[in-house]
Amino acid sequence: MQRRTYALIDGNVLENNVKEIISKYPSYKYYFGVVKNNAYHHGIRIVKDLIKGGVNYLCVSSLEEALQVRKYDSRIPVLILEPISLDLIDDAINNKFTITIDSIDYVNKLLEHDLFNTLKIHLAVDSGMHRIGYTKAKELSDSYKLLSENKNILVEGVYTHFGTNGITDPYYNNQIKRFLDITSGIDLESIPIVHLNRSMTLVKHPKLEIENGVRLGIIMYGFSQSTKLQGGIKGFINKFKLERKQKKYNITNVILENDLKLNTAFSLYSEVISVRKVNKDELVGYGINKLMEDGYIATLPIGYADGVDKSFKYVYLNNKKCKIVGDSMDMLMVFSIDKPSIGDKVEIFGDNISINEVKNNTHLSSYHIFNNISNRVLRIHKNGDKKEEINY
Ligand SMILES: Cc1ncc(COP(=O)(O)O)c(C=O)c1O
Incomplete structure (x- = not known):
């Protein structure tokens, strides 16, 4: 060791965090561990701890990050969350990475490519965040049809990413509605993995019937996202404001507090x-x-x-x-x-x-x-x- 400054990352803590989350939210089949940017800067080596804890899929931002994962695990499926450049498709196939597709233009270009082996893809839906994803039902269903006809493509998943947590805003519910509208032309039940929620929305809302996967990010790194309203006059005012907003937007079933026992690593x-x-x-x-x-x-x-x-x-x-x-x-x-x-x-x-x-x-x-x-x-x-x- 040279410079006397270092971060100490506790792998056992991360493994136990994942076990705790899965034990309290056991109804999913796929637990994606989001390990972008060197696992939120914990160092990508921690994928081994997350996998031991029960994560069975990983998410990264780019092909480069996905390759880093392969240094530590040769088999875990890895979803690349940003649409990658088409010149990198061969690398994705060779390393069995799953790619994100978010437009019909991308599909058309992909189909011109020589797909020499199976390529797994997840379709991203823009439910309101306007970052990536399909915005029109027809383009999504046309893409699905074209992709499904290709014997070397497996449409394995459909997902979206929520821009808000929906505790005091109407957008969580609006985004679910938009997701359902945009995916209305495909049979969601025939898609092996449907994943919408991330850490905060997992713990704040009841499980959505349509989803069997959840993407765990900051929660795995030790943040339970539990909200405890303070006592006293300040707490009373906060509770009043919260309930007023929830009534205004007709928000029900929000779960403020949870009893997850997590630690930072x-x-x-x-x-x-x-x-x-x-x-x-x-x-x-x-x-x-x-x-x-x-x-x-x-x-x-x-x-x-x-x-x-x-x-x-x-x-x-x-x-x-x-x-x-x-x-x-x-x-x-x-x-x-x-x-x-x-x-x-x-x-x-x-x-x-x-x-x-x-x-x-x-x-x-x-x-x-x-x-x-x-x-x-x-x-x-x-x-x-x-x-x-x-x-x-
Ligand atoms: C698409 C996607 N899913 C999931 C996550 C994880 O989010 P969180 O750390 O809030 O759980 C991120 C993080 O930025 C993301 O971009």
């Missing part, structure tokens, strides 16, 4: 590489950060290029929370009343500073916090006592 550490004594009123770092008392500055080899800056507010050093008083591209400066030593371990988040605390301090979502931790931060994968460095 990603902790981040650095260490002290320089120490200096400083006095009250001295300035630190870029900009004017005036010190309020005498103490020490501990410098850490992690900065905003690694995805961590002053907005994180605190780190955990020698059993205390210490304030981040300066940041830069590669280093953070932390204030400590007690004298730290070179080599002292520092937790950026983990057992003592939770990701939820970082979320509150930075106003970033968990998706952004993980995805911002750059690839130059070494990932160490842990499974029980076994530790393994992961190279990107």
